[in-house]
Amino acid sequence: MNFIDRIEAFTKLGNILRDWENSEYAAFIFASIQKQSTENHWFIEEHIRFSIQAEGEMLQEEQLSRISKKYGVFFENNSDINQTIAVISAGNIPMVGFHDFFSVLICGCRYMGKLSKHDNILLPVIANILIQQQPCFKEYILFCDKLENFDKIIMTGSNNSARYFEYYFGKYPHILRKNRNSIAILTGDESETDLENLFEDMFLYFGLGCRSVSMLFVPPHYSFDKMLEVFTRKGKNIAQHHHYLNNLDYQKTMHLMNRVHYIDAGIAILVEKRELNSPISVFNFSYYQNIHEISDFISAEKENIQCIVSKSDVEFGKSQRPQIDDFADNINTIQWIINR
Numbered sequence: 001m002n003f004i005d006r007i008e009a010f011t012k013l014g015n016i017l018r019d020w021e022n023s024e025y026a027a028f029i030f031a032s033i034q035k036q037s038t039e040n041h042w043f044i045e046e047h048i049r050f051s052i053q054a055e056g057e058m059l060q061e062e063q064l065s066r067i068s069k070k071y072g073v074f075f076e077n078n079s080d081i082n083q084t085i086a087v088i089s090a091g092n093i094p095m096v097g098f099h100d101f102f103s104v105l106i107c108g109c110r111y112m113g114k115l116s117k118h119d120n121i122l123l124p125v126i127a128n129i130l131i132q133q134q135p136c137f138k139e140y141i142l143f144c145d146k147l148e149n150f151d152k153i154i155m156t157g158s159n160n161s162a163r164y165f166e167y168y169f170g171k172y173p174h175i176l177r178k179n180r181n182s183i184a185i186l187t188g189d190e191s192e193t194d195l196e197n198l199f200e201d202m203f204l205y206f207g208l209g210c211r212s213v214s215m216l217f218v219p220p221h222y223s224f225d226k227m228l229e230v231f232t233r234k235g236k237n238i239a240q241h242h243h244y245l246n247n248l249d250y251q252k253t254m255h256l257m258n259r260v261h262y263i264d265a266g267i268a269i270l271v272e273k274r275e276l277n278s279p280i281s282v283f284n285f286s287y288y289q290n291i292h293e294i295s296d297f298i299s300a301e302k303e304n305i306q307c308i309v310s311k312s313d314v315e316f317g318k319s320q321r322p323q324i325d326d327f328a329d330n331i332n333t334i335q336w337i338i339n340r
Contacts, residue, residue, distance in 0.1 A: 001108070001134065001136040001137075002075070003068075003071070003072060003075035003076070003106075003108070004072075005134060005136070006105065006106050006108065006134070007064055007067070007068055007106070008134070009130060009133045009134035009137065010059050010064060010102065010105075010106065010130070011059065011061055011064055012133040012134075013056075013059055013126070013129060013130050013133055014055075014056050014057075014058070014059025014060055014061075014064070015056075015059075016056070016129060016133075017052050017053070017055055017056030017059065017126070018053065018056035018057060018060075019056075020052060020056075025129055028125065028129075029052070029125065032121055032122055032125045033045055033048045033049065033052075033122075035121055036048060036094065036119070036121040036122055039121070040091075040118045040119065041242075041243055042118075042205075042206060042208065042243065043093075043094050043118075043119070044237065044241065046237055047093075047094060047204060047205050047206075048094045048122065050204065050320070051093065051094040051095050051122075052094075052095070052122075054320065054321050054322075055095060055098050055126070057321060058099075058102075058322065058323065058324050059102075059324070063323060063324040063325075064324065066324065066325055067106065067324060067325070067334070070325075071106075071334060071338070074338060075108070078338075081107050081108055081109050081337065081338060082108075082109075083109045083110070083151040083152060083337070084109065084110040084112055084149065084150040084151050085104045085109045085110070085111060085112065085150065085151065085152050085153070085154065085337060086112045086113075086114070086147045086150040086152070086153040086154070086169075086172075087100045087101070087104065087111065087112065087113045087114070087153070087154045087155075088114045088147070088153070088154070088155045088156065088157065088165065089113065089114070089115050089116055089119065089123075089156055090116055090119075090156045090157050090158075091115070091116025091117065091118030091119040091120075092118075092119075092205070092208045092209060092210075093119075093205040093208055093209045094119060094122055094205075095119065095122045095123050095126070096119060096156070096209070097113065097115065097119075097123060097156070098123060098126070099322070099327075099328065099333070100154050100156075100333060101113065101123060101126075101127070102324075103333040103334050103337065104154075104333075104337065105130075105137065105140060105141070106334065107334060107337045107338055108140075109140070109337060110139075110140050110141075110142070111140060111141050111142065112142050112144060112147060112150050113141075113142070113143045113144070114143075114144060114145065114147055115143060120143075123143075124143055127141050127143075147169075150172070151172075151173070152172060152173040152174065152336075152337070153169050153172050153173075153174045153175075154174065154175045154177075154333065155169060155174060155175065155176050155177065156177040156328070157177070157178070158178065158179055159178045159179050162176055162177075162178045175329075175331055175333065175336060177328055177329050179210070179277070179304070180210040180304055180305060180306040180329065181210065181212070181213075181214040181215065181276040181277060181278075181304065181305065181306065182201070182210070182211050182212060182213045182214065182305065182306045182307045182308065182309060182319055183213060183214070183215045183216070183217065183276070183298075183305060183308055183309070184198060184201060184202075184213045184215075184216050184217070184308075184309040184310060184316075185216075185217045185294060185308065185309070185310035185313070186216060186217065186218045186219070186222065186310075187219060187311065188218070188219050188222055188223075190226075190316070192226065192230065193316075194311075194316045195226055195227050195230045195316075196230055196234060196317075197315070197316035197317025197318075198213070198227075198230075198309065198316050198317070199230055199231065199234045199235070200317050200319075200320060201213040201309050201316065201317060201318075201319040201320065202214075202268075202283060203234075203235065203238055203267075203268075204320045205320070206238070206241070206244055206280060207278075207280060207281075207283075208280070209320065210306040210328070211306050211307055211319045211320055211322065212319070212320070213283075213309055213319060214276060214277065214278045214283060214284065215274075215275065215276055215278065215283065215284040215285065215286070216270075216283060216284070216285040216286070217285070217286055217287075217288050217294050217297075218285055218286070218287055218288070219287065219288065220287050220288075220289065222287065224263055224265075224270065227265075228263075228265050228266065231265050231266055231267055231268065232266050232267075235266065235267035238267045239266070239267050244280065244281060247279065247280040247281045248267070248268065248269070248280075248281035251269060251279055251280075251281050251282050252264075252269060255269065255271070262282075265283075267281075268281050268282065268283055269281065269282055269283075270282075270283050270284075270285050271283070271284055271285070272284075272285055272286065272287075273285075273286070274286040274297065276301055276304055276305065306328070306329070307319055307326075
C-alpha cells in the first residue's frame with residue numbers, strides 16, 4: 001500500500017462521512033451515535049453528527065491534495081516509515097483523536113490507539129469503514145488499553161494528566177498536548193450571521209474543546225444585546241441539557257454568593273475577566289482600548305491559545321471546522337512523524 005493508495009482510501013472515507021445517512025453504512029453509524037450519546041451524556045447526537053460531518057469535510061479531495069503536494073514527493077523518494085506510533089487521545093469531544101489517526105496512517109505507520117473511556121466507540125467505527133475501503137489498513141490499526149512496543153507517542157490530555165504522561169512516556173520521542181483554549185476578537189460591527197457563527201465557536205461541544213472560544217475581547221461600551229438575542233434563539237438544545245444546566249445553576253449561585261457581577265445570557269453567564277480558562281457555562285470577556293493590548297495578551301498566552309476567531313484570523317463559525325493542515329498546538333504531526 002503506497003501513499004497514493006492511502007490518499008485514495010481517505011478520499012473515499014471522506015465522501016462517506018459527508019453523506020453518511022445516504023450511504024450503506026447509515027444504520028451502522030447511526031447505531032454507534034446512539035450508543036455513544038447514551039454512554040457519554042455530554043456527547044449529544046447533534047454534536048456527534050457535526051463532528052462526523054466536520055471530519056468528512058476535512059477529507060475533501062481539495063484538502064487532501066494539499067497533503068499530496070507537500071508530502072507526495074517525499075514518499076515517492078523514500079520507503080514507508082516503518083514505525084508504530086502510539087496515540088493517547090483525550091475524551092472531551094467526539095472523535096477528538098481523528099486527526100492523529102489520519103496523520104499516523106497517511107505516513108504509512110502503524111497506529112496504536114488508546115482511547116478515553118468517554119470516547120471509545122466512534123473512532124473504531126470509522127476505522128472499520130476505512131478498512132473496507134482499503135483492506136491493507138487492517139494490519140496498521142490497533143486499539144488497545146496497554147501501550148507497548150512502539151517507536152513514538154502522541155499524548156493529549158489535561159495539564160494534570162500531562163505530568164503522568166511525561167513520567168511514564170517521556171523517554172520516547174513524543175508530542176505532549178495540554179489544556180488550551182481559544183479566544184474571539186470582536187469589533188462591534190459583527191453581523192447577525194457573524195454572531196450566529198460565533199455561537200457555534202462558543203457552544204459547540206458545550207465549550208469543552210480546545211478550539212472552543214472561552215474568552216471574548218470586546219471594544220469599549222460594547223453592547224451584548226444582539227449576542228444575547230442570538231444565544232436565546234440558537235440555544236434551545238443547550239437549554240434542555242440537564243448536566244449543562246446543573247453547571248449553569250451552580251455557577252450562577254457561586255457568582256452571586258461571591259458578589260461577582262455577571263451578565264445573564266440565559267444559557268450562560270458572561271464575566272468580565274481577562275483569563276483564558278472558564279468553567280462550563282461561563283465565558284470571560286475583556287474590554288480593550290487598542291489592538292496592542294490584545295497582541296500583548298496573545299504573546300503572553302501563546303502556549304495556551306489554540307486558535308483566534310476574528311475577521312482577520314479564523315473565520316467566525318470555523319473554529320470547530322479545522323482544515324486538514326490545521327495541526328493542534330501548531331505542531332505539524334506529519335512532519336514530526338517523517339523526521340525519523
